[in-house]
Amino acid sequence: MHSISRLIKKDQLFLRYFSTSTGSITPITKVLIANRGEIACRVMRTAKSKGVKTVAVYSEADKNSLHVSLADESYLIGPPPAKESYLRGDKIIEIAKKSGAQAIHPGYGFLSENSDFADLCEKEGIIFIGPPSDAIRAMGSKSASKDIMIKAGVPTIPGYHGEDQSMDILKKEALKIGYPVLIKAVMGGGGKGMRIVEREEDLEDGVNSSKREAQASFGDSRVLVEKYLVHPRHVEIQVFADKHGNCVHLFERDCSVQRRHQKIIEEAPAPHLSEDLRQKMGSAAVAAAKAVGYVGAGTVEFILSQDGSFFFMEMNTRLQVEHPITEMITKQDLVEWQLKVAESQKLPLEQSDLKIHGHSFEARIYAENPDSDFLPGTGKLAHLSTPTPSSTLRVETGVRQGDEVSVYYDPMIAKLVVWHEDREKALRYLRNSLDEYHIIGLNTNINFLKRLSTHPAFVKGEVETGFIPIHRESLMAPQEPMSNDTIALAAVSLLLKDIASQKTKEDPTSPWSSLIGFRVNHSLKSTVKFDFKDNKLEIPVEYDGKNNFTVTVNGATVQVTDAKLNTQNETVSAHVNGRFYNNIKTVTVKNSLNIFSADGQQYQLEIPSTVLPKGGDAALGSLVSPMPGKVTKIMVNVGDSVKKGQPILLMEAMKMEHTIRSPIDGKVESLPYNVNEIVEEKKTLAVIV
Template sequence: MSTPITTLLVANRGEIACRIMRTAKALGIRTVAVHSEVDRHAQHVREADVAINLGGAKPADSYLRTDLILAAAKATGAQAVHPGYGFLSENAEFARACENQGLIFIGPPASAIDAMGSKSAAKTLMAQAGVPLVPGYHGDDQSLTCLRQEITAMGYPVLLKAVAGGGGKGMKVVESDAELAAALASAQREALASFGDSRMLVERYLIRPRHIEIQVFADQHGHCIHLNERDCSIQRRHQKVIEEAPAPGLSAALREAMGDAAVTAAKAIGYVGAGTVEFLLDEQQRFYFMEMNTRLQVEHPVTEAITGQDLVAWQLNIAQGKPLPLEQAQVPLNGHAIEARLYAEDPSNGFLPASGRLALYREPAHGPGRRMDSGVSEGDDVSPFYDPMLAKLIAWGDTREAARLNLLGMLRETAIAGLQTNLSFLTGIIEHPAFAAAQLDTGFISRHETVLIPPRPILTDDFWAVAGCAWLISQRLIEHAPPCPWQTLPSGWRSGLPASSRVHLRSGEQGRQLDTLDTHGCSFDQSAQMLTIERDGMTQRYPLRLAAGAVCLFWQSHWHPLQAFDPISQAEQAQQHSGGLLAPMNGSIVRLMAQVGDRVQAGSVLLVLEAMKMEHSIRAPQDGKVTALFCVEGDLVAEGTVLVELEDSE
């Protein structure tokens, strides 16, 4: 029997840290948060019993500092460390360091992390255990010459994957030899920044596979079971967006075969704790081992929903020497659950991560089969240094269709303003007929991209008329009511504004000068958060969310943030930045690819920006000459900063 856990340090941040703390507190365990300097006011810090400031901003200076985390555990009297996922969760040296300090590491033995943490070594081990593999190269020679020879032999397209990676970091699809060198260098840099290990493996890129993973659990007494499977095929940039359990259309025989293979994989390495064995399933229903994640997964809530189990509680109990609470035949499979990952990113701009302040953040109403795992609150700052995931929306139902409709309702009730998110994109996936029909594979998003990421619609006169009323009401509330007027005003409050007013409003990239606004017949019900407009015998209602500095109007299935702007100032700013390329987000400059005086072609990479653990290339929009550089490698830059001045070629 291990030492009882009375104090738990959570070596992570965001929604997973909050979720782990929720279970720990339910078990009567005191919680300790660690945080970077920029995270000192973050949600997980506010929810912990004790918080330790690690300093710094980048993960390498904070959440990846083993020495600082171990010192925090010692200072707070923690007996155990839960790494969550990402950061140090699959770092065998960190697990050993915890053990050497007498701390319980909430995860598998370091030897198991070693065995599966290296994807190339894991594939060798799985081949020996008889688990089928995707053809590929998993060798030690990492030279471009060797990789090119191996890829030429297996044929393009191929997938480059970080040996120590996960979450889509350090992963690139390469279609031809001409792309290989640049893709390899970029993947290696991402892998080194995220995992401290730049080694790569190569796999043949399968066409239209499904991504199916099996949740496994093993205790310290030699018992190992699986808790059914999840379908994680809906992905962008090789990172999961929608996950569900069970996987639609899997036969009982295939479920059993994949589950048995996963348990075999776990037993082969003496596994203990929570793990996930990931497979690719081709169109002929053949499955191939892809990797094993030796940690809790982002998508674990859908498994909890269909089994009725708390997987974090399982982890904590197993770490204290308790046996598995169920045998394989006792594992439930009730109903269906679907999870959507809410990211701060812009789907219409290549899923570019976004950072900034959450001026408005409203979660959906609670109800049966509804769960929200969040790591942020209204007013929080979203940093460019970490993964852009804000929250997870999880819906359960007796059937897949019931779960889908429940999740769709949750998405439509969620309101966010202040930065770009993928909220509308998620809604589009869940309501798409192909998703409703469970036509799932890893190419789903690219195949339906024109529908899922449509051109921004032109906002009509009708929209601007309603938006103008919403804006004027919100401003009168702010001016004349207590600090939180939308919470304290009586239901049915009506504007006393004059019948006409002038304002310049913007929603996204579109703007309008509104000269005459008729506010008669407008009212705002604070309890329902609903704008009502009564005109010409017709009553129409529009969901409206108000926060300090933010107004968000629901119009035709989408939320539209509203802002007033000065058109003169905006025109001057556009003129000032003419000819200059701006930073699309907060981040750091990791590589300059051009110098002053260089003549470049349209599409040429001028520099590489790293933000939220991913690299983003800044390219020349047209042929031209670089006349000025306003950054150097290593610089931290804010969104909108002029980086390069490019003169058009004559």
């Protein structure tokens, strides 16, 4: 608390920090990025554009990652767990010195708000591209930071932030504040240790639960009690300060729409925010930054009430995940600003020079299942295609097709950032861009983001932190059933792929394989079979050899004419009962065909394999993954002859090992998965004929 009290004395702080920082500029020619994924790639992009060499660090799990391939130099830092790699500040310092990097950019997360690491950098003569350690320390404590804000005249939420953590005191203070109240962990963030308590009789359970989670997450069980605002908005202000005493704000971002207290979609500027309120919030954010002698990029987070009153929540002493939307509306590169400030340069612009241009949205694309309470997922990106980046569209990512979303790190795949001249056009641009974002191989929230971005309340800008729970029923609506047109296009696409491959005679799963003497230029009939969810689809198809098909779907005849397959971008175009469908994406991955329909829906159709003999006594699914897991060992090779009951491979699922055995005497025709690959439930692990 003594160090914090010193921070309040602005004159002393100014002398302590700024008197030693207004000397000559120290050019940065090489920077180490102490992070991974999309933020590492993002920092490298600006560094390279300014002629600054980049150094990457990586864990064993990230040795083939995109950020490693983009860097000028890369160094292995340890095993996959973050505490043994990306959180090893001592090893990062060692690599910085070894590589000759003058500065370290921490990105966000990991060591970005670690005051001890900032101190270590200073001790070792390495520039930490972030604020002074005292500012990080002061803002790292929710209770201490609010004391500072109160003294600086920044509005704060009524609450109790005292050291006395006895239940009697907490109950007394909660009554004084008035229910509902919010219990929050003093340290940390990300929604950890946060509980809403509606009634006095529930307070003790809420406090105890919050304390347990806080202790487990941050090693500190202390909590604070705040007034819980009903229907609030989460609006944050981007601030920037240099070592010469200058500080500006770069306007606001609305981050109200969240799940599990974590942001999912952000926009700038905030909808329905008056210019007067914008100026008041901006001025308060600058006052907050100056109160702790801030330097560099930071974000002051406010809770905004329906009546226009706003209150300080916390300050993030780093670059934020959603900083690209601020860059879009201000036409500034914030990483470039960070480099300039780290070199002891003055801020590039003054407050009067900064203007808002248009509107921008950022949608975070996660490997998660919205239908299972947004449960995070892992797996390989078997197929990945995105909208084309441009000056008005950014795909901030650290992965490529074929990469895996690991169990060790955050499941965010990418940030889709769009800009247009006003909110309505930007929102339409976002929706269209989400339609062009195609991922196969694991669950994502893309369809959920589409529903959210077209929800009437969101379109009107009626956002609040409880948006998803309030509109859960409409946002979690079941997927629309496949139309007859989509089913017909899926069947035709599969046949066109089959014809193009010219391997029908060797492929026992081919719908044409039973047709002796097949010729492309002759009319023929067959039945395409798909498994879709719990339904088995049998689709009769007649082909005239001239790219025209007659398809029977649900008893109805569908005429598909002038069908053309583009094998490069994996799309099919055709007239279907008079309607033209252009470039419908259809991707075959292992035993499934994935089609992205004209209305933006994604459907996965399983292609039945001929694994088991008719009348065989093997249990159905004996060569099918019993649950999601990982292939740990393969005991046979393609082409091997095997006996019934012979082990084919080992699979680890739910901390248990499963032996997959052959149900028949036969020959191994294919092994779709490799060792260490993640396999979803009910996927074919081997084909034996």
